[in-house]
Amino acid sequence: MNLNTISHFDKGALLEESNNHATYKLKLTDGDGTVSVYPVFPGIEVAMVNISSYKYSPDTVKSLNTVEINHCWAGRVECRMKDGCLQYVGEGDIFLRHLQNHFHSIELPLGYYKGIAITIDLDTAPVQWESFLSGMPDNVCKTLERFFLHDECFMIQSKEQIKHIFSGMYSAPEAARGAYYRLKIM
Template identity: 60%
Template structure:
């Protein structure tokens, strides 16, 4: 691939290097991750990233004027800002930040993340975009710095225009992926060029104390799956109002407590179906379902197959 690199994957494990992109295995404390890096223009890279972990420690080069644009396809990530507050980016969101203010430790509350990272080296991009595409503004990339006039980062919450730009980038045929990404990056830059940062209010920001309480609650309810906690019980135990509890939990994990726990229980059940000899009735009770029929219905709703079908297909030692 073109050696004009702007990303922070140089120290990762390169496992594949076809003509138009590099593929890396990322070094994580726990879990696995891959990154496919495409050099779409001089100074601009598009990276498709897939992480199965609760933590990601990126290597960053903060000595250059590089802007990073993150699009979240699925999952969620948390980064702590310099003022101590926490920013959360969820499905469909677009998150912009200069690498000088990049977070060195990214938490993934749901244990997984899929998305795109667009890195733009403001000192290495083409001087005249109109030569690449007549009608493109020549200052289209340098104007991205206006997103950080009032803050160190900028979040654009999910909307149809962003979905339109990114939706097919995750599934486009590998044969045309490189040229397709070039078209889509130009579309993204035009969208941001026309976007008024003043119309987007600062959202999804939480203080450390709020985040710590929510994470304590999440630990409490996931360690005892056979018991179903009520909002009232949790608010009394952790000295937080029911309203604040519901709002802050959804802010950190992107879901209500009920929706989060339903998915968590089913994921735990799927693990037990694969790795244990327990009966389906015992597994349903272990993850908090008194009725096996309700467990089976919930399992099929999320996993699209029955528990028995799942066990037959995914059993480690059949």
């Protein structure tokens, strides 16, 4: 499986590469940041993001028909979207955005951020998941697109009921992350 074919994190220096992930040092003007990218299915990647800085300027995305699901584990981010919407994402929040609604700069008011970004290329992700897991919705990509019927981003504030969705993804042993992430994505 090709590593980091969707997300924009490969603009930094490659620190480590194995058969199931690649780790990059992010280009930051002030501070440090790393991201480990795990391809889980064709068109779907999970990235573990760890930034110690007050500002991050992400590179442009490779495909505009892509959705990103962000979960903030620690810290806080503030960003102004291309459509003018200002987003504040804090600990436990989930932020979904269509990458057509790009942001050029992310402010980190606490000076740090740790989270997960799940990137899904709607053109190449598996359309029919029934072959992977019986009982899944007919078309997961269409289900995702419903979040963006009236806007190009969607926010779910931190709730106790959704904590379990992401909590294990941070603590999974490195050797098991590829398989674990595939199960979580399904």
